[in-house]
Structure formats: C-alpha cells, structure tokens
Amino acid sequence: MIEKTEIHRHTIAVLVDNEFGVLARVVGLFSGRGYNIESLTVAKVDEKENLSRITIVTTGTMMVIEQIKAQLNRLVPVHSIADLTLDGPSVEREMALVKVEGTGEKRVEALRMADIFRASAVDVTESSLVFEVTGDREKVKAFVALMEPLGEVEVCRTGIVALKRGHETI
C-alpha cells in the first residue's frame, strides 16, 4: 500500500475549451482548495475544436492528487484529463532563457558549458549572452545552477510541457 502521507509530484495534462476565464477557473480551483502549482503552461493546441492544453505540475499525497483530478473533471469546460505520471512513460520538456553577463574567461566558460548542454546563444552583445536551453526540469535546473557563478543575471522558464510516449493520446 502507498504511504498515505507521502508527497508525490505529478504532471497533469488538461484539455479545455479555449474560452473566456477558463484558466482562471483552473487556477482558482488550485488556490481555493489549497493545492500546489509547481509549474503551469497553457496554449491553444486545436484550432478546429478551439481547445487549449494546460499542463500542471503539482504535489500532494495520493488522496490529494486524486482529488485534484476529480475536481478538475468537475469544471464544465474541461474535456479530458490525463495524469502523465501515473499513465506510464511520458516525455517532459521545459525551455529556459538564461541571460549571462560577463567578459573574458567567464564568458568563454559559459559558452563551453552551453555547448555541453546543447544550449544555443540566441542573443549576443559584447558583455552579455542569452542562452536558450531545453530539456527536462533537472537538466534546465542544472544548467541554470552552472550559469549562476558565471554571471547569470536573469532567468525565464516556460514550465513543463509533456506528452505520453507511444501512440496513445489523452
């Protein structure tokens, strides 16, 4: 049996009508019921059906995770929900833009690290760089941590997007 008080991290994908206030409904549900949001992404994914996909990374006991899914399902504009953590293997990616200031050896080191992480420089000035890095959350986290002593001054992360592996859809 799963330990009742153990905290789990789950990635939940929600397909919703792309209508007025739908994000507020989802976010309001989380804040109103005291659930955590670690990361949240949303964008329109189906032009024809006018659907948006919301990806939420949340934490809680299994009872709470099950409640979150049931509560999301109660929202009228919600079409379907998938717990990508429970449903088997999935691909998770996040993108970050990292601005690094510096010259000389630090700048060279930053570029070397970026190369290892397959991050690309998307903006360059004489004293600054903006890197674009993509990967799972651990990779992005590691890259940001490495850039910190090399002059990182600003970070922007997209939050997790995720899909099930294989042919199955949600």
Added chain:
Amino acid sequence: MANQEMTGAEIVIQALVDQGVEVIFGYPGGAVLPLYDALFKQNSIRHILVRQEGGAVHAAEGYARSTGKPGVVLVTSGPGATNAVTGLADALLDSIPIICLTGQVATHLIGNDAFQEADTVGITRPVTKHNYLVKSAKDMARTVHEAFHVATSGRPGPVVIDLPKDTQFEEAEYLPPALVQHKSYKPQVKGDLKAIKEAVSLIANAKKPIFYTGGGVINSGPKASDLLTKFVRMTGYPITNTLMGLGSYPASDRQFLGMLGMHGTYEANHAMHDCDVMICIGARFDDRITGRLDAFSPNSKKIHVDIDPSSINKNVPVDIPIVGDVAHILEDMIKVWKTDVCRPDAAALEEWWQQIEGWRSRDCLKFTQSGPIIKPQYALSRLNELTKGKNRYFTTEVGQHQMWAAQYLQFEEPNRWMTSGGLGTMGYGLPSAMGVQVAHPDALVIDVSGEASAMMNIQELSTIMQYRLPVKVFLLNNEYMGMVRQWQELLHGSRYSESYMESLPDFVKLAEAFGGTGLRCTDPDKVDEAIIQMIETDGPVLLDMVVDKEENVFPMVPSGAAHNEMLLADNAEGEGPEVSREGMTLV
C-alpha cells in the same frame, strides 16, 4: 423561413418560458431594465419582488428544494450580484439547482469601473457550478438552455448568467431548446454494474450493516426515496439520515435511527462507529458526520454511491465507490438483490438490532418540561404533533433551533425539509419559506426560526405580505445566538462574548408593522393553544415563542472528538469527552 429577430432580453425570457419556468425571484436595477421590460410584456412568468437580492436566492432555493425544479433569480449588476453571492454559495454547498441572471454594464464599459460594475463572473466563479458572461445576443438562447442543463443535471448547483445591458437590446435569432450533447460536460448517471454486484454481495453478507444516506437521495427525485425505502425494508437493516437527507426515509419507521452526526442520535452515531458494512448513499462524509477522521467507523467496509466523483475518497477512503445517480443505482441494486436471491444473516442481524436497541434505550433526545419556562424541545415536539397529517413544509434558519428542528420534527417524505446544511446561512429560512409557499400556495409552510437568524432577512416579511403568502414563522426566542453561546459555554469558559442580542424588537409589533399577525407565548401550558392559533390564523403569522435562554443542544459530538464520544444532556457536566486543543481550532 428564418426565425423572427428578437431582442436579447426577449430571447432570455422566451428561453425561460421554454425551459418551463413559472416564477422568478428578483429585484430590478439599471442593468436589467430591458429584461424587466420584456417581463412586463408577457404573461407566462410570474415575478416575485423580494426586498433584498439575498432573499431572492434563498427563496429560489426553497422553491427548488420543495419542487425539484430549478429556481430562477434575476438581479441587477454590481450590488445586486454581490448581494446574491451568499445564496449562491449556499446553493453550491447544498447542491440546489439555481439559475441566477445578473445584469452587467454594457460590454464596452466592462473593466472601466463603470457605475454599478462588479466582476460578477470573477466573484461568483468559486461559488457556482458554472458561470457565463454573454457577450452577444446571438449566444443568449444557447447559453440559457445550456445553463439549465448544467444546473439540473449531475450534481445540481447554481449557475450564473451575466448579461451586459447592450446585449439585452441587441437583436438576434431565437433558438429553441434542443437536446444538445454538451461537448465536455457529461455527468455519469448509470452506475458500474460490476461494482453494484460487488456492493450487493457485501451488503447481503454483512453482520452489522447500516445505511447512511443524504441529500443526494432527495436531489435524485422522489423515486430515489421510494427505492431507498423499498431496499432498506427488503434488507431489514438500520438506516440513518444526514441533516440534508431527512425525509428520504420515513422518520416514523422502526428501522430509522434518526439523524447522525454532531447533533445526531446516540444510536445512529454508535451504529455508524460499530458497523461492519456502511452503505453511504448520496452523502459525502463531511466533518459534521465523521468527527475525528482517524476514529471514524474504523472496522467497516464502506460502499459509497455518489454522482460526483470528487466526493469519493475525499475525506474517508472507501472500499466500493459507485459513481452515478442514486435512483438508477438503487434500481440496479434491488434487481441484483432479487436475482441473486440475497438473504441477510438473520441471526447476526438479530444480534445487531439488539445492540442498537440498547443504544436506543438511552433515549438521547429525552427532555423534561417542568417549571414556568418553555423548553425549546417541548415547543418543537408540540409543533410536530399538532401539524402531523397536514400538508406541511418546514424551513429553518441556522443554529440551535435548526438542530432541535432536525431532532424533533419528523419527515415522512422528501422535499418537505429545507435547511441550510453546508454553508450554514443564518437568514435562510424566512425567504426560503417564501419560495416554498409560492410553489405550494395551499400548504402549511413553517419557518422554524431563532431571533438572531430572523433579524438577518426580516425585510422579506414585506414580500410575504405583498404576495399574501401565509407563511408561519415559529420563532424560538432565547435572546442569544444560541449555538454561539453553547460553544462559548462548553469551550470558552462561559464567556458569552457578543452572543447576547440586546435591543431586540418586539416581534409581535414587528409582525403587525409589516401587516401580518404577531403572537407571543411564554407559558408552557399555552404552547398548544399558541401553535393552533398560529396554524388557524389566515395569512402570515409570526409566533414569538419565548424559550429557555440557556438550553443546550444534545447529543453533541464535541469538535475533535470521535463520533461515538458524545455529550448527552445528562452527562454534559463532568464525564463527557474532553475537548482537545486541536478540537478547539475546528469549527
């Protein structure tokens, strides 16, 4: 031929007519003038003009709960909508189908801090099942029809439709209601047959079973109550009801153990604690029922029937969840019970009933009426006796009188008992009784009230007078916010901080000032006479029943205690369970 163009306001009214609406509770204002104009020009829908928007929603709730039909509210923008919020929250927690139409400033002014503008969809989002902002008259008809579908299907609830004033003037084509499959909203009605079979087998093999049923049975319609009664009688098992479920099983029946929970009976709570199979139907294991969660019915297998999947495993993990409509599932359960030729274990059941009779003999609702002061329990049991057999409906406010009403009034049928269970809204009962009386003009509608709650929506006496609604207000007057005072006595060293009601009005004169009849009773020997006079006087009557000021509601499961650790009237001092520090923080 294309349909004729109508204004948005006319479309809304036509959609209401086509949805079978007969009455609206409302209050006009600037942002709904076109709607009121459209109302003026038709004769199918009756409008009841309340005195405050909060009263309109409670009236619609009373209407809905006593008829099974959705209640409809019409209010203006800004303060009209914000005044309706409490009623909406009330309807959400008690799962009452309400359609609330709110006016809104014109679309081009939204977000401009215009006069009487409020973000109504933003404010009402967490207190409704769903809400809409209609931005064009061409969406009006579809939205209203969809709102009725959402409010009344699945687990019912309130739905707000926010209507900007310009869209009420705009012309568009009317669309009649059609059986549209909603794209994403599809509540499950039929229960999973495999789970039902498993449940029936568990029920049949139980040694110490109990049915624990709630408001979901009533929301499912009168057929569900019939099926429940049939099934419970087939099994011979004991049954207890939640506050919301009273009336879903006849109270006079031997198998009925009374209400359970914080102020439930000794036998109901003990049977819940000691049972081996709990059959929860249309109830949701809320904190008033379970008491301390880790001590809740520790040795039972639990079956949970609910139309809302989010109610399953929310507070208490269950063994067999069945999602679906109560009536459908009970029908299937009865079928399976018959085809499998289930026979309960007679010997075990006999022993179980003996144990229950032992608890029952504790006679936990016993009280003694002696001396010159009226006991509230006595007043209510007399009210119950003297109105028996009449076509009666009861509403209540919130507090001690509400619990006594639940304990001492008997409900033989569903839809006869309207009380604010989930939200606990003081001021609910009077407007709610008004809504019940509108739906049942010839019935005896009684609002069991307290003097503190009564003051919260007393203005509705004026509405009651305007429409000649013969509502009877049975006011138990102890000059205290009784339940607050009781908790202060038990938990805060009898320091009655701000719970005494000073400068109360003379309720007899107050009733008369509104144009009704006021009566007062202070003598235990005259209680019957006063009640009969209240019933027999035509028109609205307020009976000021002056009762014992410091009477407490027992039994009581103190907050933080296990549900079988009850304070009873005769053990309240001394030997009762201690309230822990943790318990003190609970509401």
